Amino acid sequence: MADTVLYEVSDGLATITLNRPEAMNALNVAAKVALRDAVRAAADDGAVRAVLLTAAGERAFCVGQDLKEHIGLLTADRETGSGETMSTVREHYNPIVRALAGMAKPVVAGVNGVAAGAGFGFALAADYRVVADTAAFNTSFAGVALTADSGISWTLPRVVGPGRAADLLLFPRNITAREAYELGVAHRVVPAGELRAEAEKVARALAEGPTVAYAAIKEATAFGLSHSLEETLEKEDELQTRAGSSEDHAIAVRAFVDKERPRYLGR
Numbered sequence: 001m002a003d004t005v006l007y008e009v010s011d012g013l014a015t016i017t018l019n020r021p022e023a024m025n026a027l028n029v030a031a032k033v034a035l036r037d038a039v040r041a042a043a044d045d046g047a048v049r050a051v052l053l054t055a056a057g058e059r060a061f062c063v064g065q066d067l068k069e070h071i072g073l074l075t076a077d078r079e080t081g082s083g084e085t086m087s088t089v090r091e092h093y094n095p096i097v098r099a100l101a102g103m104a105k106p107v108v109a110g111v112n113g114v115a116a117g118a119g120f121g122f123a124l125a126a127d128y129r130v131v132a133d134t135a136a137f138n139t140s141f142a143g144v145a146l147t148a149d150s151g152i153s154w155t156l157p158r159v160v161g162p163g164r165a166a167d168l169l170l171f172p173r174n175i176t177a178r179e180a181y182e183l184g185v186a187h188r189v190v191p192a193g194e195l196r197a198e199a200e201k202v203a204r205a206l207a208e209g210p211t212v213a214y215a216a217i218k219e220a221t222a223f224g225l226s227h228s229l230e231e232t233l234e235k236e237d238e239l240q241t242r243a244g245s246s247e248d249h250a251i252a253v254r255a256f257v258d259k260e261r262p263r264y265l266g267r
Contacts, residue, residue, distance in 0.1 A: 005034035006056075007041065012049035012207040012266065014042035015200075021057025026066035027118060032092035039096050043103035049266045050207035050214075052199055053100070053126060054110035058192065061109075064117020064140060064150075089149045093118055097151040100125035101222070104215035106206040110199025112192070114174075116140040121150025124159060124185070127218060128206075130199040131186035137175040139168050158225060159184050210248040211266035216240070 006017040016038045018025040027035070042051045055061045065088075073085040100107050100122065109126035116138040123129055123137070139156070141148050148156075148169055157165040160183045168175070180186040190198045206214065216239040224232040243249060248264045255262035 004028070004031040005038050007038045009042075009045065009048055011204070012047065013052060013200075013204055014038075014045065014048040014050070015052045015054070015203075016042065018053075018055040018062050021055070021059070023066060024060035024114065025055045025057065025062040025119070026068075027062065027064060027092075028066040028069045029088070029092075031066075032088060032096075036092055036096050036099075039099040039103075043099045043105075048207075049105055049209075049211045050203050051100075051103070051105065051107045052110060052203035053107060053122065054196065054199060055112055058113055058134075060113040060119070061111045061115040061135065062119025062122060063114055064119050067144070093121070093150045097121060097125045101151065101155075101218075104218070105211055106203075106209075106214045106218070108199055108203040108206065110195055110203075111135045111137075111186070112195050114138065118150040121148075121152045121155070124155035125151055128187050128202060129185065130188045130190065130195065130202055131177050131180060132192040132195040133177045133189050134192045135177045135180075137180055137185060139172045141172070142170060143172045208264060210243075210246070210252065210264050212246040212248055213243045216243045 004018075004020055006015075006019050008015045016035070018031065018035065020026060020028070020031055042048050070085065077085045106128065107126040109123040109129045111123050111129055111131040112135065113132065114136050115123045117140040120137050120139060139148065139152060152169070156168065160168070164183065175183070175185065177186060177189045181189050188198065188202070220232075220236055220239050223235045227235070247267050251264060252262045
């Protein structure tokens with residue numbers, strides 16, 4: 001991976017770190033490519049049982065598109081008439097969000113600072129968000145005359161409701177960590193100095209858990225958001241059969257009967 005994104009796997013946990021703190025972890029082309037490749041690598045690696053997505057520095061998790069680079073690309077587009085700049089949604093943002101939200105393992109976002117635009121979108125694509133008390137969220141898109149991308153038009157209304165989502169998208173503003181918790185955007189808010197340790201603690205607990213069951217939970221909840229009750233009941237039956245045939249289920253039942261702590265294998 002490029003040094004704009006750091007990637008490490010240890011004891012079943014893949015840690016992906018956005019590493020442009022001097023630019024508030026803004027997404028230039030190199031960072032987007034590296035992040036896309038890292039997320040895909042984590043999704044495809046059978047040894048990875050959970051993912052922690054976080055960022056270097058204290059000021060920002062990710063402020064979205066690197067506008068300094070972006071303006072140069074837009075100028076080149078106008079000169080050539082290519083219109084290639086906005087293909088970044090198709091080539092980078094969409095694959096990143098699909099991999100985060102769709103991988104068959106839990107993803108934790110450790111939000112250390114400002115998460116704006118696509119940075120907000122990536123955090124929402126995670127399954128669980130641990131947030132520093134100094135962090136903030138901002139949709140930001142309308143502020144630069146753009147519409148939502150990075151999945152926010154799908155994730156944000158489902159987290160905060162369509163009315164609040166419309167307000168936050170049409171009138172971008174900073175959402176404090178406390179308000180993010182009240183809205184359901186943040187699952188845990190911790191002192192900034194404890195963010196990395198707490199996020200890693202949560203992610204490692206998930207990496208040691210029943211991976212097949214976690215994958216089924218992700219699939220079931222995503223399915224239920226867009227299907228009828230009857231269809232969802234059928235999906236639950238399918239997924240419970242899958243989880244019930246896993247080695248981890250047998251381990252969990254045996255440990256419960258023996259009054260021991262289960263040691264899951266992730267299969």
